[in-house]
Amino acid sequence: xxxxxxxxxxxxxxxxxxxxxxxxxxxxxxxxxxxxxxxxxxxxxxxxxxxxxxxxxxxxxxxxxxxxxxxxxxxxxxxxxxxxxxxxxxxxxxxxxxxxxxxxxxxxxxxxxxx
Amino acid sequence: xxxxxxxxxxxxxxxxxxxxxxxxxxxxxxxxxxxxxxxxxxxxxxxxxxxxxxxxxxxxxxxxxxxxxxxxxxxxxxxxxxxxxxxxxxxxxxxxxxxxxxxxxxxxxxxxxxxxxx
Numbered sequence: 001x002x003x004x005x006x007x008x009x010x011x012x013x014x015x016x017x018x019x020x021x022x023x024x025x026x027x028x029x030x031x032x033x034x035x036x037x038x039x040x041x042x043x044x045x046x047x048x049x050x051x052x053x054x055x056x057x058x059x060x061x062x063x064x065x066x067x068x069x070x071x072x073x074x075x076x077x078x079x080x081x082x083x084x085x086x087x088x089x090x091x092x093x094x095x096x097x098x099x100x101x102x103x104x105x106x107x108x109x110x111x112x113x114x115x
Numbered sequence: 116x117x118x119x120x121x122x123x124x125x126x127x128x129x130x131x132x133x134x135x136x137x138x139x140x141x142x143x144x145x146x147x148x149x150x151x152x153x154x155x156x157x158x159x160x161x162x163x164x165x166x167x168x169x170x171x172x173x174x175x176x177x178x179x180x181x182x183x184x185x186x187x188x189x190x191x192x193x194x195x196x197x198x199x200x201x202x203x204x205x206x207x208x209x210x211x212x213x214x215x216x217x218x219x220x221x222x223x224x225x226x227x228x229x230x231x232x233x
Contacts, residue, residue: 004158006158040225041225042119042222042223042224042225042226043159043205043223045220045221048220056220090158090159092158092159101147101164101166101209103149103161103164104161104221105161106151106158106159106160107158108156108157108158109156109157109158111156
């Protein structure tokens with residue numbers, strides 16, 4: 001996960017809280033991603049940004065709201081979450097979206113628990 | 116629809132023995148294939164990729180993978196396993212077409228837990 005940082009690493013929140021996850025990449029990449037990782041399930045792509053523009057919203061509920069102010073930073077704003085939203089949220093980056101040959105680099109993730 | 120299958124939830128191997136972690140895929144057109152590893156409480160780390168060319172791809176930490184188009188497989192291998200290789204391994208395939216906005220969308224398998232024992 002070198003080069004991609006995520007904060008906080010752990011987050012516990014109630015269903016009525018509002019919180020934000022932060023991701024920062026130091027690799028000079030232009031594409032950034034949010035994934036959800038739940039036990040025994042494949043990684044779920046949530047959002048994709050390319051050159052700060054959102055290019056993918058994979059039918060994610062509106063209680064998750066992404067923000068990409070520049071190519072190095074990505075946020076995931078959370079509000080009125082449900083217990084089933086508890087998971088590991090991973091941020092990733094890649095060179096850009098123009099070639100599928102570019103591998104993605106992942107951050108360490110934020111372990112989210114919704115009570 | 117594009118998909119990846121990792122048929123084994125867990126693979127156990129003795130240290131020093133060769134290891135194989137299986138992956139099969141289904142995708143329209145030519146696939147781009149990737150292997151990632153995840154250690155506990157960490158994000159995914161890139162191991163290797165197949166884009167085109169030689170069917171045998173070499174990657175980090177002594178891992179390699181063989182692309183087999185006729186069997187639509189991309190199995191991960193290592194000649195001699197180490198205890199430190201114990202981790203969760205993910206195979207992934209690129210979906211979409213090579214145009215802006217769709218070129219780097221990965222579909223992941225469910226992962227295979229590798230356990231290497233002394």
